[in-house]
Amino acid sequence: MTPLVLASGNAGKLREFADLLAPMGWQVHPQSEFAVPEAEETGLTFVENALIKARNAARHTGSPALADDSGIEVDALKGAPGVFSARYAGPHATDEENNAQLLRALAEVPEAQRSARYWCVLTFLRHADDPTPVIVQASWEGRVLMAPEGEGGFGYDPLFWVPERQMSAAALDKAEKNKISHRGRASALLLAELKTRFS
Numbered sequence: 001m002t003p004l005v006l007a008s009g010n011a012g013k014l015r016e017f018a019d020l021l022a023p024m025g026w027q028v029h030p031q032s033e034f035a036v037p038e039a040e041e042t043g044l045t046f047v048e049n050a051l052i053k054a055r056n057a058a059r060h061t062g063s064p065a066l067a068d069d070s071g072i073e074v075d076a077l078k079g080a081p082g083v084f085s086a087r088y089a090g091p092h093a094t095d096e097e098n099n100a101q102l103l104r105a106l107a108e109v110p111e112a113q114r115s116a117r118y119w120c121v122l123t124f125l126r127h128a129d130d131p132t133p134v135i136v137q138a139s140w141e142g143r144v145l146m147a148p149e150g151e152g153g154f155g156y157d158p159l160f161w162v163p164e165r166q167m168s169a170a171a172l173d174k175a176e177k178n179k180i181s182h183r184g185r186a187s188a189l190l191l192a193e194l195k196t197r198f199s
């Protein structure tokens, strides 16, 4: 069976994909197993960065690759941090530092104006020079909390209020998050598209 390389170094994403991609029936391997060097995310859009990451992994392994570029878009910050979500507090920022930075940026913003959404773009390349990649995207609406809540998830989840469940994304159990999240919905679109195109 051809292995599929998952072009991500984010442990939280990799945990979620282990469940989300199970129905695909492929052997999925994180790029760390092949010592793929990290790609420089120079794009100004999630789509560009996801393509850069998938292409980099496919090039280094000779296998099909899947990448996820994602982030949080906050209306009161004119869409920031957006594609810079992982680097909001600096080039090697931790989740905690990024969360603290987001709370500082929104310090004067009242609850009603803290609307935000996660975005997830997934790109699948059969090989590094694939001219027709599969590209899907999905979002997840919510609001930025005033303080962190919940122990699960990763990244901005402790600050992301999920109105449809009345709790933070970090308080959701992982199956529930995968059902309704940006990554969960993008993965469902990806699986459907892969089925249409390649089976």
Ligand SMILES: O=P(O)(O)OP(=O)(O)OP(=O)(O)OC[C@H]1O[C@@H](n2cnc3c(O)ncnc32)[C@H](O)[C@@H]1O
Pocket (backbone or CB within 6 Å): 007, 008, 009, 010, 013, 041, 053, 068, 069, 070, 071, 072, 085, 086, 087, 095, 098, 118, 153, 154, 155, 156, 157, 181, 183
């Ligand atoms: O590029 P890779 O290696 O996949 O790992 P990364 O962490 O750098 O990933 P991105 O460049 O796509 O940046 C995504 C940012 O958005 C955050 N993010 C994305 N999806 C999230 C989710 O489901 N929950 C919480 N934060 C999320 C995440 O913590 C990062 O700060």
Ligand SMILES: [Mg+2]
Pocket (backbone or CB within 6 Å): 041, 086
């Ligand atoms: Mg990244």
